[in-house]
Amino acid sequence: MNQKKLLIGIAAIAVAFGVFLLEHSLRRRPTSLQGTLAPDFSLPQLTGERLELSAYRGKVVLLDFWATWCDPCREEIPRFVDLQNEYGSQGLQIIGVSMDDEPGPVRDFSQRFKMNYPVVIGNARIGEVYGGVLGLPIAFLIGRDGRIYAKHIGATDISVFEGEIVNLLRSKSSQLGR
Amino acid sequence: MNINFKNGKMVLAVGAVLVVSVSTILAQQASLIPDARLIKPEELVKVLQSSKSEKPLLIQVGFHVLYAQAHIRGSEYIGPASSESGLQQLRKRVESLPRSKNIVIYCGCCPWSHCPNVKPAHDALQAMGFTNVKVLYIANNFGTDWVDKGYPVTKGD
Numbered sequence: 001m002n003q004k005k006l007l008i009g010i011a012a013i014a015v016a017f018g019v020f021l022l023e024h025s026l027r028r029r030p031t032s033l034q035g036t037l038a039p040d041f042s043l044p045q046l047t048g049e050r051l052e053l054s055a056y057r058g059k060v061v062l063l064d065f066w067a068t069w070c071d072p073c074r075e076e077i078p079r080f081v082d083l084q085n086e087y088g089s090q091g092l093q094i095i096g097v098s099m100d101d102e103p104g105p106v107r108d109f110s111q112r113f114k115m116n117y118p119v120v121i122g123n124a125r126i127g128e129v130y131g132g133v134l135g136l137p138i139a140f141l142i143g144r145d146g147r148i149y150a151k152h153i154g155a156t157d158i159s160v161f162e163g164e165i166v167n168l169l170r171s172k173s174s175q176l177g178r
Numbered sequence: 179m180n181i182n183f184k185n186g187k188m189v190l191a192v193g194a195v196l197v198v199s200v201s202t203i204l205a206q207q208a209s210l211i212p213d214a215r216l217i218k219p220e221e222l223v224k225v226l227q228s229s230k231s232e233k234p235l236l237i238q239v240g241f242h243v244l245y246a247q248a249h250i251r252g253s254e255y256i257g258p259a260s261s262e263s264g265l266q267q268l269r270k271r272v273e274s275l276p277r278s279k280n281i282v283i284y285c286g287c288c289p290w291s292h293c294p295n296v297k298p299a300h301d302a303l304q305a306m307g308f309t310n311v312k313v314l315y316i317a318n319n320f321g322t323d324w325v326d327k328g329y330p331v332t333k334g335d
Contacts, residue, residue: 069241069260071292099243101258124246124333134248135319136288154289154318 034151038063038142039129043097043120046107051095051120054146059093060168061142062161065122066096068105070136072155077113079158083165084117090169091144097122099133143168208293208313211300217282217312223329226252232280234312239268239299240285244320248331250284255335259285259299268302277307284313286320 033039038061040054053061064080066073077096084094096119098106103121110119127133130140131151141150141164150164217225225231236253238245245255256271257264272281281303285295296313303311316323325331 067241067287069258069294070288071294072288099241101242122243124243127243127247128333132247132321132325134244134321134325135286153322 033131033140033148036148037146038140038148041120041126041129043122043126045118045120046103046110051118053095056093056095057146058144059091060087060144060165061140062092062094062165063140063142064094064096065099065127065130065133065136065138067099067136068109069100073137074109076137076155076158077115079161081114081116083158083162087165087169088116092165092169093117095120097126099127099136141165141168143171207291208296209291211297211313215300215311215313216315218315219324219327219329222250222282222312222314226250226330234280234282235272235275237268237271237281237283237299238285239264239283239295240287240293240320242335244287246333246335248320248325248333250324251330251332253284256299258295259283259302260294264295265298265302268299269306272303272306272308275308278310279308280310280312281308282312282314284316284320286314286316286324288319290315290317 038053040052042050042052045051053063062080062083064073064076066077068074080094080096084092094117096115096117098119099122100106106119106121109115122133130138135153137152137155139152139156139161140148141152141161143149149168152160226233233252236250238249238253238255239257239259241258242255249255254271257267259265259268272279275281283296283299283303285293285299287293287295293316300311300313
């Protein structure tokens with residue numbers, strides 16, 4: 001009888017420890033992805049074709065996590081269209097990762113706003129891989145070497161993006177002269 | 179005379195469009211939720227961690243892709259209350275509950291003033307007669323104001 005109680009007790013402690021570990025593993029760690037290689041992914045575009053981030057190595061990539069229901073995201077997109085027009089020939093590639101639950105509104109939005117860069121349909125997994133996309137917009141600037149230079153949470157002044165993009169485009173090593 | 183009549187109709191049409199647009203915007207404005215109906219993250223954490231407090235029914239009224247990454251442990255996913263289907267799901271979930279039930283709704287998809295979900299959800303519950311509803315005040319987003327602070331979360335569907 002005592003042995004049975006002991007076993008139940010050990011099992012309860014093991015379960016509690018498991019829950020504790022799970023919760024702590026989910027807490028956002030203070031370390032950022034800055035300076036590390038941007039996690040590669042392969043996700044479907046609105047066209048149905050898959051897009052692999054690694055295919056853009058050698059370009060400066062602005063990876064924009066957004067959604068059609070996010071006001072600040074919608075406000076940023078015409079500015080991103082301008083940036084793609086302005087700096088695309090110099091090696092900038094903007095990639096949108098839509099975090100909408102359904103692709104329909106994304107397709108409509110993309111056409112209405114004449115988005116001139118690829119948009120992939122994101123999911124929870126890509127959000128986790130990029131440190132948790134738990135609020136939008138979130139944008140990552142990736143250098144020609146595939147490393148993450150900056151992460152911007154929330155609406156960001158377009159001049160900030162432009163300054164960083166110009167710096168990255170000029171820098172052969174993508175180290176931004178730092 | 180005929181021209182005036184046409185102009186009058188046009189003014190009426192423009193007015194109607196404006197009224198509908200403004201009503202839609204106001205219906206989604208989280209900023210219009212009375213302060214007395216808000217609960218701060220630190221207050222909710224205390225409630226959840228207390229062994230004495232009655233635990234509220236926690237409902238996430240935002241988007242699934244965010245919920246699947248992280249949500250408050252014990253909270254239920256309903257669907258975005260900015261859509262009619264999300265509101266229907268919400269009404270269906272709570273219709274059999276006593277109107278005094280302690281309910282906390284939250285989203286955290288966007289900065290507070292831009293959240294399209296919490297206000298419609300709050301209004302729907304209020305219209306149903308629920309008297310003990312609180313809305314979790316998430317100033318920036320769920321990541322910054324809940325996860326980054328180390329408050330308890332879990333993930334999955």
